[in-house]
Amino acid sequence: MSSIKIRSMSGRKLFLCLFMLSVLLVSTGVSFAAGSGTKAYAVEAVNNILLSFPTNSTGTLTSLANLAGTKITGADFLLSDTTSTNLYLIDGYEHPVTNVKNNALYNYNTSTGTITLISDTEISGTTMAETGENWSGLTGDATTLYASSTNCAGSSTLYTIDPATGAATVVGTIAANCIQGIAIDSAGNLYGIDTATDSLLTLNTADGTTTATVALDFDAENELGMDFDETSGTPALYLTTYNNISTNDELRMVDTTTGVTTWVGDFPAGTILDALAFTSETVYTEVTVIFPNGGEILPAGYYIDSIEWGAPANAVLFRIQYSCDYGSNKWKKIVKRLTDLTELTYLWLTKIPKKDLTDCLVQVIGYDATKQEVGRDTSDAIFTIATSLLLTPTAGITVFEGGSVNITWETYITQARVDKVKVQYSIDGGLTWISGGEVKGNPGEFLWTAPDLPAGNYDQARVQIVLKDKRENTIGLSTSGLFTIIAF
Numbered sequence: 296m297s298s299i300k301i302r303s304m305s306g307r308k309l310f311l312c313l314f315m316l317s318v319l320l321v322s323t324g325v326s327f328a329a330g331s332g333t334k335a336y337a338v339e340a341v342n343n344i345l346l347s348f349p350t351n352s353t354g355t356l357t358s359l360a361n362l363a364g365t366k367i368t369g370a371d372f373l374l375s376d377t378t379s380t381n382l383y384l385i386d387g388y389e390h391p392v393t394n395v396k397n398n399a400l401y402n403y404n405t406s407t408g409t410i411t412l413i414s415d416t417e418i419s420g421t422t423m424a425e426t427g428e429n430w431s432g433l434t435g436d437a438t439t440l441y442a443s444s445t446n447c448a449g450s451s452t453l454y455t456i457d458p459a460t461g462a463a464t465v466v467g468t469i470a471a472n473c474i475q476g477i478a479i480d481s482a483g484n485l486y487g488i489d490t491a492t493d494s495l496l497t498l499n500t501a502d503g504t505t506t507a508t509v510a511l512d513f514d515a516e517n518e519l520g521m522d523f524d525e526t527s528g529t530p531a532l533y534l535t536t537y538n539n540i541s542t543n544d545e546l547r548m549v550d551t552t553t554g555v556t557t558w559v560g561d562f563p564a565g566t567i568l569d570a571l572a573f574t575s576e577t578v579y580t581e582v583t584v585i586f587p588n589g590g591e592i593l594p595a596g597y598y599i600d601s602i603e604w605g606a607p608a609n610a611v612l613f614r615i616q617y618s619c620d621y622g623s624n625k626w627k628k629i630v631k632r633l634t635d636l637t638e639l640t641y642l643w644l645t646k647i648p649k650k651d652l653t654d655c656l657v658q659v660i661g662y663d664a665t666k667q668e669v670g671r672d673t674s675d676a677i678f679t680i681a682t683s684l685l686l687t688p689t690a691g692i693t694v695f696e697g698g699s700v701n702i703t704w705e706t707y708i709t710q711a712r713v714d715k716v717k718v719q720y721s722i723d724g725g726l727t728w729i730s731g732g733e734v735k736g737n738p739g740e741f742l743w744t745a746p747d748l749p750a751g752n753y754d755q756a757r758v759q760i761v762l763k764d765k766r767e768n769t770i771g772l773s774t775s776g777l778f779t780i781i782a783f
Contacts, residue, residue, distance in 0.1 A: 331583055331605055333526045334576040336382055336405075337535055337568040338367040340518050345384075345403065349578035350524065350533070353546050353560030360403065360410060367401075369433025369442060370570035371522060373458060374481055379574035380405055383413075383458060385442055387430035398430065400461040405574075414461025428452060432477040432487065433570070434522065441466075441500065443487060447473035451489075453503035467503030471496060476521040476571075480530035486551060488534070490515045495554050509554035513547075514539050520571030521549075533559070535568040544568055579605030582661040582670040589676025592684065593655075595647050596708025602629070602641040602657060610661030610669040615641055619652040619680065622673060626658060645680050647708050650770050652680040682709045682771035685760055690776025694745045694756075696783065703740045704760050704773060711764040713737035713771070720746065724755040725774060731758065748782035756780045 332351030336359075339346055345360040345367070368387035372379050382403040400414040428444035428451070435441070440458050445451040451469040456462070472491035477498070479485045485498045493515050497507035516537040523530045532549040534556070544567050546559040562568055585603040593599055602615060613633040616626040629643055646652065655678050660671040686703045694700050702718060715735050719728040720743070734741050743758065756778050762771030 331577050331579045331581075333524045334379075334574045334578045335522070335524075335533075336370060336570075336572045336574070337520055338362065338370065338384075338570040340366075340567045340569045341565070343367070348562075349580060350546065350559060351578075352580050353562050355580075356563060356566070359408065365399075365401075367570045368430050369476070370520075370572040371433050371435040371440070371478075372572060372574065373435040373437060373440070375437040377575055379576055381458075382572055383433060383435065383440055384410075384570065385430045385433040385456075387444075400456060400458075402458075413458070431473075431475050432521070434477045434479045434485070436479050436481075436483060441477060441479060441485065443469065443474045443477045445469075445471070445474045447475075447491065451487075453477075453498060453500075466501070467499075469496070469498065469503045470505050475515070475519045476534075478521045478523050478532060480523045480532075481525055482530070484530075484551075486521070486532065488515055488519060488521060490519060495549065495551065497551075509552070511549070511554045512556055518567045518569050520569045522571045522573045524573045526573075526575055526577055533571060533573070535562070535571045537567060577605065580607050582606045582610060582659055582672045584657055584659055584672045584674050587655075587657055587678040588674050589678060591678040593645050593678060593680050594684070594707040595645055595651075595680050595682045597645055599643050599645055602643050602659075604639050604659045604672070606639060606659075606661045607669060609663045611664055612662040612666065613639075614660045614662075615643075615657065616660075617655060617657050619646075619648075619655040621654050621677065622656050622658070629657075647710055648680060648682065649710050649768070651682055651772055653677065655680055681773065682707050683760065683762055683773045685758070685773035685775050688758065688775055688778055690778060693779045693781060695781050696745050696747050698745045700743045700745060700758075701740060702743050702758055702760065705739065706737055706762065706771065709762070709770050711768070711770050713762045714765045715763050716741070717761040717763060718743055719759050719761065721757045721759075722748065722753045722755060722780065724777065725757050725759075728759065737762065745780050748780065750782050753780040753782065754778075 332349035336347050343362040344358050345362055346356045346358050348356050365386045367384045369385045384401040386399040402411045402413055427446045431445045432443040440456040442454045442456050449472050451471045451474040453466040453469050454463045471489035473489055474487045475490045477487040485500050487496045487498050493511045495509050495511055496505045499506055520535040523532055532551055534547045537544050544562040547556040548559055549556050583605040586601050614631055615629040617629055618626050656674040658673045661669040663669050683704055683706045688700055715733055717733040718731040718741050720731045721728050731743050757775050759774040764770050
C-alpha cells in the first residue's frame, strides 16, 4: 500500500496526522481481492524459458528470457531486495556426454531484462565432484543465499552462497535422499522437500540437520519449485509441482505444520515449472479498489492521497466516483478522466458535509486505449467522511466510578460553526446514551466524571461527543471504543 498523506486546507497538528494515519492503517488491513495475485517468476524446465505469472492466473505465462544451455534448478530474491530487482538463478546443468557441470550463478535484472554471470563455471567451495550431486534449490534471506544439492541416491547437501561473488560454503549434510527444493521465510525458517519420501523437512540453517519432518499429501516430482509469498503479511509456502493423478503441472500452497497442500491453479498443458521465486509485487487482473475499501474514517475537507486501486495492464484511462448512500442513487464524480499515471492513486479533497457521512463508497472504472470499459470495482464496505474524531479515552482502558476522564477530540472542517459540544456516555455498548455534560464552543477537551453505578464491572462503556450548531443541528459525532467502568 502506498503512503497515506493528509493535507489540511488550514494548519493542523502533526499529532492529528499521525493519529489519523494509524487509524487508517489499522482499519484497512491487508488482503488480496479476487482480481489480484502476487507476481512470481519460474523457469519452464522443458524449454528452459524464464517466465513470470500472477498467482491468481496460472494460465497466464509471460516469457522473459531464453536460458538455453542451462538447467536452472533454483531461483530467488534476497528478502532485503524490496523492489524485487535482482533475481538469482543457480545452474545445475550437467552435459549429457562429457558430464561437465556448469554449477554457475546468474543474476537476472527484472528492470532491464539483462542476465549477468556472477560465478565462473564450477562454483568454488563445492564438493559435487566427489558426491555426484547437482544443484537442486536456491533461496535467500536478507543477505545470504542458501542452496541445496543432491544426487537423489541418498546424498544431499546445504550450502550458503555469497550473492556478490558466487562463492559457496558447505553448511552441512541434509539427511534426505533427494532434496529438490528449499525455501526460507522472513523469520529464518528453512524448509526443503525430499521427493524420495514426499516429505517436508525443517532444516537448521547452521548445520543442515533436520529438526522436523511432515509427510506431504501428494506424490512430489523432481522438477519442483518452492518459495514463500509474504506480500499478505503472513508467509505462505507455494510449490510448483507435477500431479501424477491429474497429469498437470500445478501451483499448490503448503501447510508447513501438517504437510497438507491446497490446489491453487493449473499451468498450461505441456509445461513443467521449476525454480519458483516470489516478488513483493501484487499483480491485478481486474480493476480493484484498494483504499478506501471499507471501515476507514476520512476527515472532512482534507486532501486525502489515499484513493488507491489496482488494474490490469490494458486499463489506461480511469474514472473515479463516490456515493454516500450505499451507491443506491446517482454516483458523484471525483475525476472524470485520469490517464498517464505512474501510480494508481489519486489526491482527493473530501466533501465538507452538513454532518458525518457514514455510508460512503468509492468506485473506479477502467478503460482501455479505445475507451472501452475494462472493468470496475467498488469499495467492499462503507467508510465514513467525518467532521470530528474522538481521540481519548482509548478503547480498553479501565476507570473507576467517580474518577475523572479527560475526553479529547479533533474537529475537522464543518459547514456551520460549532456552538457547543454535548458529551454522552453509555454502559450498554451504545444502545442507550445518557447525558454526561456539555461545553460551550469547541475547546477540544472535556473533563468527565465517571458516573456512580451499582457495584460491578461495566465492560461495555463508551463515550461520545456530539457537535451542535446554534440551531441545535448535529454537525458532527464521534464515539469511543469500549472501555470498563468499575463500580463498588
